[in-house]
Amino acid sequence: MKSTYRILLILLFFIGYMGFSQTPEQQKMIDRALKMRDSIMECMNLEEMLQQANTKEKRLEQKQKTNTKTSSITKAAKNEDKYWKNTLASxxxxxxxxQNGAADLVYNYRYDSSKDVVEYVKVGVINSDGSIVLNATSKVPVLKSLNNFKDSNTFFDIHDSDLYQFSNENSGFKLNSYILVYQNEKQIGILTLGNSVKVTRNLLTPGDLYFGDEGYLLSWVYVDEACAIKANENWKGDLSNTGSPLLVETNVTYDLSFKPGWNLVKTEVIGTYEFPNAPEEDRSRYKKHEHTIVDAIPKEATYFFRSTVE
Known part of the structure; x- marks a missing residue:
């Protein structure tokens, strides 16, 4: 996460420095930096939502430490807590x-900073008995061009953006890897869908994006016209978060052909590099990310609700 903040600061400095007079080529660089900044901010805001879910429990833990003798906790136990705190699995x-009563499931498509309001369309409900009904049929009114994806991909797993190939690149496009859970017009949590509590959190958290826990996460995509994203990258390099080099070889593929309207994307983590003696931030790395279209939610998929209410 520290590296994410460093990148953001560099981008902000670069944008400010270049903000006087620019050649056409410099303007292109600024536009790309702005897009990358927006993408990083979206990731950071999402991570903040996840971290809010842990705040209350951390405060309680701190109080307990002042009243009781601290016992040793293994790294594995800490790691499991990270994924299951304030989390329910379906x-x-x-x-x-x-125990939260009826709640709405909404798909956010824009944040209106002037009104401090998240704009969204309703895509389902969680009934008072906990049953989940997801039925995305509404049109998403505000979209960005598909070709913007190369600079705003929140998975950050293609290192050379020139490898993206787009079909109908000017079509409107929106991808979310989560659904917001609202009650009385206030957010109470986020909903993710996949087959792993770890993967469905890792792929939403900037500092954990490259972890090697295997499994998949489903994302909801809305497009206004038929279009496609293709990419295939074999990459070798350092994916360390802590400064000690972690040299790995990865393969990432995007094979996404979208139909007009709603689509489901499956992002699967395949293969793991284990680093058992490394710090928590560098404990594992993925070997392959595979992004494909699925026609329906797999039967074994699990919903994970992560509370953001303190």
Whole structure:
């Protein structure tokens, strides 16, 4: 996460420095930097939502430490807590221990800073008994061009953006790897869908994007016209978060052909590099990311609700 902030600061400095007079080539560089800044900010805001879910429990833990003798906790135990704190997993499309009452599932497409309002369309509900009904049919009114994806891909797994190939690149496009959960017009959590509590969190968290826990995450995509994204990159380099080099070889493929309207993208983490003696931030790295279209939600997929209410 520290590296993400460093990148953001560099981008902000670069944008400010270049803000006087520019050649056409310099303007292109500024435009790309702005897009990258927006993408990083979106990731950071999402991570902040996830971290809010842990704030209350951390405060309670701190109070307990002042009253009780601290016991040793293994790294594995800490690691598991990170993924399951304030998190519910569904069984047969139902949260068995749901105690939040009825809630709306919404797909956010824009943040209006002038009104401090998240704009969204409703795509489903969580009923008071915890049953989940997801039925995305509404049109998403505000979209960005598909070709913007090469500079705003929140998975950050293609290192050379020139490798992206777009079909109908000016079509409107929006991808979210999560659904917001609202109650009385206020957000109470986020909903993700996949087959791993770790993967469905890692791929939303900038500092954990390159972790090697295997499994998949589903993303919801809306496009206004038929279009496609193709990419295939074999890459070798350092994916360390802590400064100690972690040299790995990765393969990332995008094979996405979208139909007009709603689509489901499956992002699968395949293969793991293990670094058992490395710090938590460098404990593992992925070997392959595979992005494909799926026609329906897989039967074994699980919904994960992560509370953002303190």
């Amino acid at each position: 069984e047969n499309n139902t949260f068995k221990n749901w």
